[in-house]
Amino acid sequence: xxxxxxxxxxxxxxxxxxxxxxxxxxxxxxxxxxxxxxxxxxxxxxxxxxxxxxxxxxxxxxxxxxxxxxxxxxxxxxxxxxxxxxxxxxxxxxxxxxxxxxxxxxxxxxxxxxxxxxxxxxxxxxxxxxxxxxxxxxxxxxxxxxxxxxxxxxxxxxxxxxxxxxxxxxxxxxxxxxxxxxxxxxxxxxxxxxxxxxxxxxxxxxxxxxxxxxxxxxxxxxxxxxxxxxxxxxxxxxxxxxxxxxxxxxxxxxxxxxxxxxxxxxxxxxxxxxxxxxxxxxxxxxxxxxxxxxxxxxxxxxxxxxxxxxxxxxxxxxxxxxxxxxxxxxxxxxxxxxxxxxxxxxxx
Amino acid sequence: xxxxxxxxxxxxxxxxxxxxxxxxxxxxxxxxxxxxxxxxxxxxxxxxxxxxxxxxxxxxxxxxxxxxxxxxxxxxxxxxxxxxxxxxxxxxxxxxxxxxxxxxxxxxxxxxxxxxxxxxxxxxxxxxxxxxxxxxxxxxxxxxxxxxxxxxxxxxxxxxxxxxxxxxxxxxxx
Amino acid sequence: xxxxxxxxxxxxxxxxxxxxxxxxxxxxxxxxxxxxxxxxxxxxxxxxxxxxxxxxxxxxxxxxxxxxxxxxxxxxxxxxxxxxxxxxxxxxxxxxxxxxxxxxxx
Numbered sequence: 001x002x003x004x005x006x007x008x009x010x011x012x013x014x015x016x017x018x019x020x021x022x023x024x025x026x027x028x029x030x031x032x033x034x035x036x037x038x039x040x041x042x043x044x045x046x047x048x049x050x051x052x053x054x055x056x057x058x059x060x061x062x063x064x065x066x067x068x069x070x071x072x073x074x075x076x077x078x079x080x081x082x083x084x085x086x087x088x089x090x091x092x093x094x095x096x097x098x099x100x101x102x103x104x105x106x107x108x109x110x111x112x113x114x115x116x117x118x119x120x121x122x123x124x125x126x127x128x129x130x131x132x133x134x135x136x137x138x139x140x141x142x143x144x145x146x147x148x149x150x151x152x153x154x155x156x157x158x159x160x161x162x163x164x165x166x167x168x169x170x171x172x173x174x175x176x177x178x179x180x181x182x183x184x185x186x187x188x189x190x191x192x193x194x195x196x197x198x199x200x201x202x203x204x205x206x207x208x209x210x211x212x213x214x215x216x217x218x219x220x221x222x223x224x225x226x227x228x229x230x231x232x233x234x235x236x237x238x239x240x241x242x243x244x245x246x247x248x249x250x251x252x253x254x255x256x257x258x259x260x261x262x263x264x265x266x267x268x269x270x271x272x273x274x275x276x277x278x279x280x281x282x283x284x285x286x287x288x289x290x291x292x293x294x295x296x297x298x299x300x301x302x303x304x305x306x307x308x309x310x311x312x313x314x315x316x317x318x319x320x321x322x323x324x325x326x327x328x329x330x331x332x333x334x335x336x337x338x339x340x341x342x343x344x345x346x347x348x
Numbered sequence: 349x350x351x352x353x354x355x356x357x358x359x360x361x362x363x364x365x366x367x368x369x370x371x372x373x374x375x376x377x378x379x380x381x382x383x384x385x386x387x388x389x390x391x392x393x394x395x396x397x398x399x400x401x402x403x404x405x406x407x408x409x410x411x412x413x414x415x416x417x418x419x420x421x422x423x424x425x426x427x428x429x430x431x432x433x434x435x436x437x438x439x440x441x442x443x444x445x446x447x448x449x450x451x452x453x454x455x456x457x458x459x460x461x462x463x464x465x466x467x468x469x470x471x472x473x474x475x476x477x478x479x480x481x482x483x484x485x486x487x488x489x490x491x492x493x494x495x496x497x498x499x500x501x502x503x504x505x506x507x508x509x510x511x512x513x514x515x516x517x518x519x520x521x522x
Numbered sequence: 523x524x525x526x527x528x529x530x531x532x533x534x535x536x537x538x539x540x541x542x543x544x545x546x547x548x549x550x551x552x553x554x555x556x557x558x559x560x561x562x563x564x565x566x567x568x569x570x571x572x573x574x575x576x577x578x579x580x581x582x583x584x585x586x587x588x589x590x591x592x593x594x595x596x597x598x599x600x601x602x603x604x605x606x607x608x609x610x611x612x613x614x615x616x617x618x619x620x621x622x623x624x625x626x627x628x
Binding site for chain 2: 531560562578588600
Binding site: 078118119122123125126127129130132133136137139140148151152155156159162166177179 | 375379382386398399401402403405406409410411414415417418421422473474475
């Protein structure tokens with residue numbers, strides 16, 4: 001019976017987290033439209049609900065009710081598989097991300113993390129690397145030259161930047177000596193902002209490499225070559241309509257949130273407060289738990305705002321510039337970061 | 349729990365491997381191989397090899413197979429042609445495969461002293477793995493990096509068309 | 523409940539590995555597309571890796587797992603060179619069917 005109860009509570013937790021993530025995705029879209037609007041000196045969506053807050057619901061209903069076109073020349077099995085794969089990979093990573101201090105809920109279930117695994121960081125990297133298939137197959141199965149070009153660009157870009165992304169995280173792992181995301185956060189929790197990996201762990205270079213590689217991994221401006229509207233109409237999702245297009249769209253924003261979560265956990269102290277012990281632990285465990293959740297959400301939100309800010313201000317790279325930047329700058333810098341960090345921890 | 353996971357992913361493995369043989373289009377074969385590889389990652393987890401499971405997904409499923417799909421997309425490889433194939437393969441190869449499988453299965457089923465595995469038992473941590481790798485096997489590890497470097501150079505030399513690299517174009521342009 | 527906590531015998535893993543290896547050999551012998559042949563080789567490598575990990579578990583030997591690690595690295599290098607060769611062949615012959623890549627026979 002306890003096994004059944006355990007299973008049901010975990011199922012409930014997974015459902016709640018997924019729903020919150022999907023809501024987060026919807027409101028990230030709104031945040032982006034609003035912020036980009038203000039950057040471009042206009043208001044953004046403000047008609048539906050107060051301040052346009054109901055806009056995501058209307059957008060969702062719209063994409064759901066549009067006619068679902070499937071062009072005749074597509075290769076159907078893969079054409080249908082691609083958006084599912086894309087969204088699936090984007091949603092799975094949340095399963096290993098801890099959002100707050102361990103807090104036992106009903107049934108002895110840890111409330112603020114779906115599962116605590118030893119190799120959480122590696123699982124996130126693995127799932128990210130599987131995400132390439134969604135885009136590659138979408139472009140290939142659409143049987144359209146714009147889609148194919150978009151997906152070829154995208155596979156090459158994702159594979160190239162994955163190297164720099166993975167290597168930029170090695171410094172953090174060297175400092176902690178563990179792949180567990182909980183260990184990584186707890187290791188930087190001692191003194192607030194000064195012991196966060198970005199400052200105390202001397203990973204500021206690693207953080208910026210991660211930031212740029214993550215922009216490329218999520219196909220965001222200034223590296224949004226796979227869907228460059230001015231050259232490729234819509235890139236890999238040119239032939240997709242209705243809900244299938246919405247799934248790619250949601251996958252992109254869910255990936256943004258994942259990248260924000262990983263950056264927060266690895267470099268910005270996770271759920272710990274930037275003031276360290278100044279706002280000390282309170283008597284009530286629940287208050288501590290909610291406070292940790294608050295800091296985590298604030299950090300991810302700030303990261304998303306940074307994303308949108310970059311999108312609103314920077315122009316798009318050219319393809320050869322993108323490749324040169326990845327291979328000739330980011331990768332050597334990441335290797336330099338690893339060598340420097342290892343020397344520091346070996347001879348300190 | 350362990351039995352169910354094993355059965356489920358063994359079925360995925362076998363279905364993927366058989367689908368690899370049955371499909372005529374290379375991209376379908378490549379995707380079924382990805383299914384096999386990710387299911388094998390779960391097998392490694394069941395056997396307590398955490399790091400290898402992650403490496404299997406990242407290196408095999410996430411990098412090597414992306415390369416395969418990339419090449420299939422690039423060459424726009426069509427369906428396989430139906431030919432009779434090699435007669436040597438049919439007359440000697442197939443019986444040989446059956447014999448090998450039979451011998452292996454008999455040996456495996458008859459051998460005594462094979463243990464079993466259950467949840468959370470005999471987990472190899474990344475720490476143990478790296479201790480052995482970087483102390484006892486450091487030289488082979490470094491030699492592999494040289495191997496990979498040579499492989500990269502070889503791949504670049506093989507795949508590029510003579511006189512069409514961007515550097516050549518720049519040089520002739522100046 | 524008893525069924526749920528029952529351990530899995532290691533021989534099942536070895537059997538699975540043997541079957542996957544044989545399927546890989548069959549694919550290697552009978553597929554006529556050079557990319558699929560190459561995929562079958564990868565399948566065989568994976569099957570062997572599974573038995574390495576199984577034996578590493580049986581003998582509690584970390585070195586078995588490290589061998590798998592080396593096999594993965596060599597497979598990655600092999601895939602890079604092999605696919606480069608396939609691209610070169612496709613450029614020269616315009617086909618991927620191994621029956622037609624018979625220049626040395628004539």
